[in-house]
Amino acid sequence: MSKIAVIFETVEKGKSKLIEGLVQEALAAGDDPLEILNEGMIKAMAVVGDKFQKSEIFVPEMLIAARTMKKGVEVLKPKLGAGATSQLGKCIIGTVHGDLHDIGKNLVSLMIESAGFEVIDLGVDVASEKFVEALKENPDTKIVALSALLTTTMPAMREAATAIKAAGVMGFKLIVGGAPITEEFANSIGADGFSADAAGAANLAKRLAS
Numbered sequence: 001m002s003k004i005a006v007i008f009e010t011v012e013k014g015k016s017k018l019i020e021g022l023v024q025e026a027l028a029a030g031d032d033p034l035e036i037l038n039e040g041m042i043k044a045m046a047v048v049g050d051k052f053q054k055s056e057i058f059v060p061e062m063l064i065a066a067r068t069m070k071k072g073v074e075v076l077k078p079k080l081g082a083g084a085t086s087q088l089g090k091c092i093i094g095t096v097h098g099d100l101h102d103i104g105k106n107l108v109s110l111m112i113e114s115a116g117f118e119v120i121d122l123g124v125d126v127a128s129e130k131f132v133e134a135l136k137e138n139p140d141t142k143i144v145a146l147s148a149l150l151t152t153t154m155p156a157m158r159e160a161a162t163a164i165k166a167a168g169v170m171g172f173k174l175i176v177g178g179a180p181i182t183e184e185f186a187n188s189i190g191a192d193g194f195s196a197d198a199a200g201a202a203n204l205a206k207r208l209a210s
């Protein structure tokens, strides 16, 4: 079995004690960090999600898998975000109100930072007012990035987008993403851009900020 396949199984099964060593081994063996992330971890989380949907596993198992992935990502971070500078300006990012999912948001944050932005990460379950507050405190912000993972928190994303656009601060672009978010939805809430994944979000941010 390849090292990436072992990482996949380790994340899926939530064997958090093993993951750091396995990722280090894969890196030492020359595996591509992005492949470890995409093929070993993100795909494993998709399987975890499918199993949850079929009631084959429950929230605790999903949580343990998420913890395992987070530990693995920590090992990958220096390889994914190498050479970060802040010359492209500020990016405020957060997961919208009511939503606790942060793995995807953290990856977007990491990629945007390594693309050259200074990232102000507001965390998860971020109320619209908190985004507005951060924007007013940082009126030179170039990008505001919203993440949502639940269909039930899409209205919170819409609410945040409306509040952010009405904050009276100019010169920034709003980008959105997350599993249930589509281009159409992004357009419908007045976002300036949508990306389906973290690398795409970083490219989008760079394009919109230039």
Ligand code: B1M
Pocket (backbone or CB within 6 Å): 042, 045, 046, 047, 048, 049, 050, 052, 053, 059, 060, 062, 063, 065, 066, 098, 099, 100, 101, 102, 103, 104, 105, 107, 108, 145, 146, 147, 148, 149, 150, 151, 152, 175, 176, 177, 178, 179, 180, 194, 195, 196, 197, 198, 199, 201
């Ligand atoms: Co949750 N969960 N979860 N969960 N969870 C999903 C999202 C779900 C699809 C599982 C399923 O049923 N198949 C489902 C949502 C269904 C729906 O709304 N349609 C679901 C549910 C139902 C729930 C609860 C309601 C379960 C419950 O309590 N009964 C609950 C809600 C809690 C809350 O938020 N209020 C819940 C809780 C949890 C845990 C806490 C246990 C845990 C999260 C831990 C954490 O994040 N710290 C968890 C997990 C781990 C998942 C799954 C299995 C994995 C999510 C993940 O991290 N994926 C997920 C199933 C799935 O996604 N297939 C699921 C890996 C990550 C890298 O991908 O986050 O999609 P993702 O990010 C991607 C892209 O979406 C994109 O880029 C990222 C990287 O490429 N992206 C952006 C994300 N944000 C972006 C922003 C951008 C651009 C791109 O621009 C700004």
